[in-house]
Amino acid sequence: MIQMIHVSKSFGGDTPALVDVNLHVGKGEVVFLTGPTGAGKTTLLRLLYGDEIPTAGQVLVEGKNLARLSDAELLSLRKRIGIVFEDLRLLRDRSAYENVALICRLLGHSVNEERRAVAQALALVDLTSKAHLPPSSLSGGERQRLAIARALVHEPLLLLADEPTCHLDCEQSRWVLELLEGTCLRGTTVIVATQDENSTPGRNRQIRLRGGRIVEDRIAASG
Amino acid sequence: MPLLVKHSLREALRGIRRSGWASGASIATIAASFLVIGAFLLVSYNLSLLISRWSREVQLTVFLKEGLRSGQVSSLREQISKEEAVRSLSYISKEQALLEFKRDMRNQEGLLEGLGYNPLPASFQIQVRERFQSPEQLQELAHRLRQLPGVEDVLYGQEWIERLSLIRKLLRWGGFSLGGLLLFASILIVANTIRLAICRFEEEIGLMRLAGATWGVIRTPFVFQGILQGLIGSALSLLVLFLSFRLIQWQLHLLPSAVGYEGPQFLRISHQALALLAGGLIGGGGGLLSVRRFLGP
Numbered sequence: 001m002i003q004m005i006h007v008s009k010s011f012g013g014d015t016p017a018l019v020d021v022n023l024h025v026g027k028g029e030v031v032f033l034t035g036p037t038g039a040g041k042t043t044l045l046r047l048l049y050g051d052e053i054p055t056a057g058q059v060l061v062e063g064k065n066l067a068r069l070s071d072a073e074l075l076s077l078r079k080r081i082g083i084v085f086e087d088l089r090l091l092r093d094r095s096a097y098e099n100v101a102l103i104c105r106l107l108g109h110s111v112n113e114e115r116r117a118v119a120q121a122l123a124l125v126d127l128t129s130k131a132h133l134p135p136s137s138l139s140g141g142e143r144q145r146l147a148i149a150r151a152l153v154h155e156p157l158l159l160l161a162d163e164p165t166c167h168l169d170c171e172q173s174r175w176v177l178e179l180l181e182g183t184c185l186r187g188t189t190v191i192v193a194t195q196d197e198n199s200t201p202g203r204n205r206q207i208r209l210r211g212g213r214i215v216e217d218r219i220a221a222s223g
Numbered sequence: 224m225p226l227l228v229k230h231s232l233r234e235a236l237r238g239i240r241r242s243g244w245a246s247g248a249s250i251a252t253i254a255a256s257f258l259v260i261g262a263f264l265l266v267s268y269n270l271s272l273l274i275s276r277w278s279r280e281v282q283l284t285v286f287l288k289e290g291l292r293s294g295q296v297s298s299l300r301e302q303i304s305k306e307e308a309v310r311s312l313s314y315i316s317k318e319q320a321l322l323e324f325k326r327d328m329r330n331q332e333g334l335l336e337g338l339g340y341n342p343l344p345a346s347f348q349i350q351v352r353e354r355f356q357s358p359e360q361l362q363e364l365a366h367r368l369r370q371l372p373g374v375e376d377v378l379y380g381q382e383w384i385e386r387l388s389l390i391r392k393l394l395r396w397g398g399f400s401l402g403g404l405l406l407f408a409s410i411l412i413v414a415n416t417i418r419l420a421i422c423r424f425e426e427e428i429g430l431m432r433l434a435g436a437t438w439g440v441i442r443t444p445f446v447f448q449g450i451l452q453g454l455i456g457s458a459l460s461l462l463v464l465f466l467s468f469r470l471i472q473w474q475l476h477l478l479p480s481a482v483g484y485e486g487p488q489f490l491r492i493s494h495q496a497l498a499l500l501a502g503g504l505i506g507g508g509g510g511l512l513s514v515r516r517f518l519g520p
Contacts, residue, residue, distance in 0.1 A: 051433065072437070079434070081435075106435060
């Protein structure tokens, strides 16, 4: 599903964001990227949805080199990726329902398909009763869950979540991570970036980044 | 495609609602521009109607020289009748002219009596076919008739028809120039409103790109927003123009029943449709100007 071959990324400063990263993630696999702030987790995720191109090396998603894709091909690929942004990027002037439905509309879903998919996604994150509320009327945890619902509504092939638990307490964090982990059962490949190495659930693959390099790639012991 | 149209329309309406004052200002500017053009066109259109109504009654009077023999008069009649523009003509002899004069000037019959002779010339009263009634054609006809032997002079309501036609031309040009300038300003104002909307939706646009939206999907709602603003503006101008027209008609007692003919007319349906179309095009043009400049790779 994902291959990174000798990938480096530099933004022009003294320290590169990623250095010689080699990575292979299979279809339906769940991977937790861990490491402190500045380790390169967000950059790695941005390379995967083509928001950045590597300074060196190749990033392949579904066998396609992202740097060589045309604009249309890249957009078509993005339609099959779900992203939970660290800053959530929820639209303030739309209701929870509208925030999630926007993705369905971009994909050209019919009204019935949209209703069904949004209702399902909101139910998954336990926000059905708050569908009509704007993000400003939701708690931090609810906003986080709304961002997850938006990323999952179109049943993506690849789910990328950047710090999806940073606004949540311990219990909620575990619940959200288990939810994300569960999506792999539908064949979705899941990559979650988190600073909290200890909260990763189950026997999942954990890749630890430090200073832009992969320092550890292991199957974690059951949390 | 219908889904894109539906999505774009919904987003465009939302954009107008959210833009608030900026959208209102755009719509008002377009409405004002169209109101100016519409008012000029309305006056010019009614002037055209008036000119053509008056022109239908246009008669040329060909005054004959003194002492023409009946043979010469008959030959003149024949020559004048040959003119394609002439629908009908009637001969008014000197005696008839005097009688008519006396009838028209009932209390001043004495005016001519002191002279001891009839100074009024014989004449032909000519009615002109409708398609030859433009001021230029009338002028040419009069010129040709003046060249005929035995013709003293040719008179017709040349001056006022020419003046009205000139006023109509000036109104049209004035309307189009002033309106054109205002419409140009409208395009820029719509473009600016859309630019502000683009800035306001920057976060959303970024998100949509990352979710795989093409520039076409992102741009279309903004162009639709411009089109809607243009349509609303031009429709508003037509409404205000119509209400003003009715008010003036009523205030000046120009209702058909009062003036005895069809009275002043409002712009034709085709003109109104054209105004709406132009409104949509101008709004869409403004929108397109902004999205091409501020939204894209």
